[in-house]
Amino acid sequence: xxxxxxxxxxxxxxxxxxxxxxxxxxxxxxxxxxxxxxxxxxxxxxxxxxxxxxxxxxxxxxxxxxxxxxxxxxxxxxxxxxxxxxxxxxxxxxxxxxxxxxxxxxxxxxxxxxxxxxxxxxxxxxxxxxxxxxxxxxxxxxxxxxxxxxxxxxxxxxxxxxxxxxxxxxxxxxxxxxxxxxxxxxxxxxxxxxxxxxxxxxxxxxxxxxxxxxxxxxxxxxxxxxxxxxxxxxxxxxxxxxxxxxxxxxxxxxxxxxxxxxxxxxxxxxxxxxxxxxxxxxxxxxxxxxxxxxxxxxxxxxxxxxxxxxxxxxxxxxxxxxx
Numbered sequence: 001x002x003x004x005x006x007x008x009x010x011x012x013x014x015x016x017x018x019x020x021x022x023x024x025x026x027x028x029x030x031x032x033x034x035x036x037x038x039x040x041x042x043x044x045x046x047x048x049x050x051x052x053x054x055x056x057x058x059x060x061x062x063x064x065x066x067x068x069x070x071x072x073x074x075x076x077x078x079x080x081x082x083x084x085x086x087x088x089x090x091x092x093x094x095x096x097x098x099x100x101x102x103x104x105x106x107x108x109x110x111x112x113x114x115x116x117x118x119x120x121x122x123x124x125x126x127x128x129x130x131x132x133x134x135x136x137x138x139x140x141x142x143x144x145x146x147x148x149x150x151x152x153x154x155x156x157x158x159x160x161x162x163x164x165x166x167x168x169x170x171x172x173x174x175x176x177x178x179x180x181x182x183x184x185x186x187x188x189x190x191x192x193x194x195x196x197x198x199x200x201x202x203x204x205x206x207x208x209x210x211x212x213x214x215x216x217x218x219x220x221x222x223x224x225x226x227x228x229x230x231x232x233x234x235x236x237x238x239x240x241x242x243x244x245x246x247x248x249x250x251x252x253x254x255x256x257x258x259x260x261x262x263x264x265x266x267x268x269x270x271x272x273x274x275x276x277x278x279x280x281x282x283x284x285x286x287x288x289x290x291x292x293x294x295x296x297x298x299x300x301x302x303x304x305x306x307x308x309x310x311x312x313x314x315x316x317x318x319x320x321x322x323x
Contacts, residue, residue, distance in 0.1 A: 046092050053085045066193050067215030190216065194225055206233050224250045228260045235263065240271040261285035262298060265305070275309035 057078065064074040197212030210233060216226040231246030247264040250257060265281030268274040282302040289295040 043092065043095050046088050046095070050085060050088045050092070053081050053088065057081050057085070062189060062192070065189055065215070065219075066196065067211055067218070190219065194223075197226065198229070201229055201233065206236070209233060222253050224254045224257045224260065227253075228257065228263065231260075232263050235267050235271070240267050243267055256288055258285050258288040261288065265301070269301075269305050269308075275305055275312060279305045279309060 060069060060074060060077050060081070063069040064071070069077075193212060193216050197209050197216065200206075200209035200212060210230065213226040213230045213233075216223050217230075220226075227246060227250045231243045231250070234246060235243035244264060244267055247260045247267075250260045251264075254260075261281045261284045265278045265285060268281060269278035272278075279302065282298055282305060286295060286298045286302055289298060
C-alpha cells in the first residue's frame with residue numbers, strides 16, 4: 001500500500017478505536033470504584049443482561065433470514081448468546097427472588113451500555129477497521145465518484161421512471177406463494193424483508209436490493225413482488241429482454257399484479273419502442289390500479305404512448321418488436 005493509504009487508515013481507524021474503547025474503559029473504572037450493591041443490584045444487572053441477550057437473539061435471527069448473516073456465523077452467534085442466556089438464568093435462580101425495576105439510568109450510561117458486550121466491541125472495531133482500509137484504498141484508486149444510477153457493465157440506465165407503485169397483494173400471502181427452500185418464517189418478517197429491499201431499490205442501492213429480493217425468493221420462489229422488482233433492476237441495468245421475460249414469468253403466477261404491467265409497458269415504450277405492446281400493458285395497469293396517484297401517473301404515461309403511437313408511421317416496425 002502507498003503512504004496515502006496508510007495515512008488514511010491511521011487517521012480513521014485509530015481515532016475510531018479510541019471512541020469505541022474509551023466508554024468501556026470509563027465504565028470499568030466506574031464499576032471498580034463503586035461499592036458493591038449486594039444481591040439486589042446483581043439481580044438487576046443480570047435482568048438487564050438477559051433482556052439484552054434476548055434482543056440480540058432476535059436481531060441475529062432477522063439478519064440471518066434477510067441473507068446478511070451466513071449460516072455458520074448465525075449458528076456460532078446463536079450458540080454463544082444461548083449459552084450466555086442459560087448462564088444468566090442459572091445465576092438468577094441461584095440468587096433467588098426477582099429484580100425490581102431500576103430507576104431511569106443516566107443518559108450517558110444508556111448511550112454506552114451496548115459497548116459492554118463483547119459482540120458490540122468486536123463489531124465496532126472490525127467495522128471501523130474495515131472502513132479505514134476501504135477508504136485508504138479508495139483514496140488512491142478513485143479520483144471521481146460514480147453516479148448511483150450507473151449499473152454494472154457501463155450501460156446507461158433507462159430513462160427516469162415514475163415512483164414505484166404500491167406492491168399491494170404481492171406481499172406475504174400473494175398468489176403463488178411457492179414452496180420454501182428453508183424453514184418457514186413469520187409473515188411480518190417477510191414483509192420487513194420486502195420493505196427493506198424496496199427501500200434499497202428506491203435509494204438506488206441496487207446490490208443491496210438484489211441481495212434482499214434474492215433472500216425473499218429463497219424462501220418463496222414464486223413471490224411476484226421480489227420477482228418483478230428484480231426484473232426492474234435488470235431493466236435499469238440495460239438488459240431489456242431478460243427483464244421482459246421476468247415480468248412475463250411474474251404475470252403467469254399472478255395475472256393481476258399491476259406493477260409488472262407498468263414496468264413491462266415502460267420497457268416496451270422506452271427501450272423497445274414497441275408502442276402497441278406498451279399501450280396494451282399500460283391499459284391493463286390502469287384497469288387494475290385503484291384511483292390515486294399511481295393510477296394518474298400510469299394514465300398520463302398511457303396518453304403519452306398513445307400520442308407517440310399516432311405520430312409514428314403505421315407500417316414502421318419498432319426496434320426489437322415483432323410484427
